[in-house]
Amino acid sequence: MPDDISSNEKSGQSGFYYGWVMLPLSMLSLAATSAGQTYGLSGFNKEIGASLQLTETDLAKAYMLGTILGAVPIAYFGHLMDRFGLRKTVLGTITLFSLACLSLSMSTSWGMLVVSYCLLRMLGPGTLAMLSGNTMAFWFHQRLGTVEAVRKLSLSVAMGTVPALNYWLLRSLDWRQAYLVWGGVIWLGLFPLHFLLFRNRPEEVGQSLESRRPPKTEGIPELLTGMTLQEATRTSLFWAMTFGAGVFALVMTAVVFNRISIMEERGLEEWHSAMMMSVLSVTWAITQFISGNLADSFPAKPLIVLGHILFSAGMMCLYFMDSVQMVLLAGGLLGVAQGFYSGASHPLWARYFGRLHLGKITGIWMTAMVAASASGPYFAGAIRDYTGSFSTSLLIFAVLPLPVVVITLLADFEQQASEVTGSSS
Numbered sequence: 001m002p003d004d005i006s007s008n009e010k011s012g013q014s015g016f017y018y019g020w021v022m023l024p025l026s027m028l029s030l031a032a033t034s035a036g037q038t039y040g041l042s043g044f045n046k047e048i049g050a051s052l053q054l055t056e057t058d059l060a061k062a063y064m065l066g067t068i069l070g071a072v073p074i075a076y077f078g079h080l081m082d083r084f085g086l087r088k089t090v091l092g093t094i095t096l097f098s099l100a101c102l103s104l105s106m107s108t109s110w111g112m113l114v115v116s117y118c119l120l121r122m123l124g125p126g127t128l129a130m131l132s133g134n135t136m137a138f139w140f141h142q143r144l145g146t147v148e149a150v151r152k153l154s155l156s157v158a159m160g161t162v163p164a165l166n167y168w169l170l171r172s173l174d175w176r177q178a179y180l181v182w183g184g185v186i187w188l189g190l191f192p193l194h195f196l197l198f199r200n201r202p203e204e205v206g207q208s209l210e211s212r213r214p215p216k217t218e219g220i221p222e223l224l225t226g227m228t229l230q231e232a233t234r235t236s237l238f239w240a241m242t243f244g245a246g247v248f249a250l251v252m253t254a255v256v257f258n259r260i261s262i263m264e265e266r267g268l269e270e271w272h273s274a275m276m277m278s279v280l281s282v283t284w285a286i287t288q289f290i291s292g293n294l295a296d297s298f299p300a301k302p303l304i305v306l307g308h309i310l311f312s313a314g315m316m317c318l319y320f321m322d323s324v325q326m327v328l329l330a331g332g333l334l335g336v337a338q339g340f341y342s343g344a345s346h347p348l349w350a351r352y353f354g355r356l357h358l359g360k361i362t363g364i365w366m367t368a369m370v371a372a373s374a375s376g377p378y379f380a381g382a383i384r385d386y387t388g389s390f391s392t393s394l395l396i397f398a399v400l401p402l403p404v405v406v407i408t409l410l411a412d413f414e415q416q417a418s419e420v421t422g423s424s425s
Helices: 007-011 019-036 038-052 056-071 074-084 086-105 110-138 144-172 175-197 229-233 236-257 259-265 270-295 301-320 324-345 348-353 358-387 391-399 401-410 413-421
Strands: none
Touching: 019 038, 019 086, 019 110, 019 144, 019 175, 038 056, 038 110, 038 144, 038 175, 038 236, 056 110, 056 358, 074 086, 074 110, 074 358, 086 110, 086 175, 110 144, 110 348, 110 358, 144 175, 144 270, 144 324, 229 236, 229 358, 236 259, 236 301, 236 324, 236 348, 236 358, 236 391, 236 401, 259 270, 270 301, 270 324, 301 324, 301 391, 301 401, 348 358, 358 391, 391 401
16 A cells, blocks of 8 residues: 555544554564674674685675765665655665665675675665664654664664574575575565555544644644754754764674674683673663653653763773673673663654754764764774784773763753754744
8 A cells, every 4th residue: 555545544533543553663674674783794704704715804894894885875865765755765775675685695705795785784774774763753752762662672682683593594594595585584574564554654644643633734744843954963962962873883883793703802602792692682672661761751861871881881891801790791781871872862863853854864863873883893803903802992992982971961952952842944
């Protein structure tokens, strides 16, 4: 059922709010980005390297270059979202992301690997994750923090299960066949559901924002106002959130990408990295749900600052890690930190900058975040090659969140909220 809405939908007489249909769709699309996430791709590093006769440094360079190139067009997809709507942009992205999985399965050289990494990182963790995140902002406002926390549970679950799933796939198939499976599952599993069920806004089904009531004004979406991209980038809040997301992306990507080598360097085994990821995903999911609920009733700034401080503490645990207990503590702190930060920060984009140009604004933010994630693995690998260990990079990573704490404390959250509330552009 394409963009034409049936008379039953327009009547607004359905017995439930359609936003609760959009939530699981958004969760599925976020979970599907696993095929391009670091925790999904890194499980194939050894097999890809052996097949293409590439070293770990070669793989890190390909990953970094592909991610940087992939970050650049993400902002354009945000522009497409604002122009053509979420539904068409999501359907196109799902199709292209499936083809990107096919591209990786056909890679036979370092250059082809760079192109495939570029497509996977751009379309999955970049564009599809951005579109998934923006979807709920058009259906919820007062409960946006809680709904976002539920949506992101899918990513936490995926982070805890996809590495094991990929391990099972590699026991049954080679890495090329595994990514053919990923491409088929993404397209066949997501495209039909989104084609049939996805709607851009409540007004398309005869409802209002966060309510089953018919819209007050026919054809004019509620809260479809907000800052322009230029106005948003002149605010301290935009840069506090962008720098914060960039630090989390850079450091977490570096740790996840090199997690097995970090464990081995500290006298631990490969299964310890899986243990850490499991603890991280569980604590992330729980804390994110708590933080998202709190963000609906309390100021977000203290939660965001707490996330950065705990993130620094988690990296220090990795630096001193020498036992199973430290593995568990590091995974727990990193998960809690990510949960507090993401649960409190994501609803701010729509609440403080509005929805009129949300695609362009979050497109720039996502571009910066993906670009930051590109440098993490290579940065850590280069320092390891120079010094002989990951210790120096882990220590640097532990310090990076602290300047962002200062930037966040100085940002005027309340002023931006009042500005966008009064905007009518």
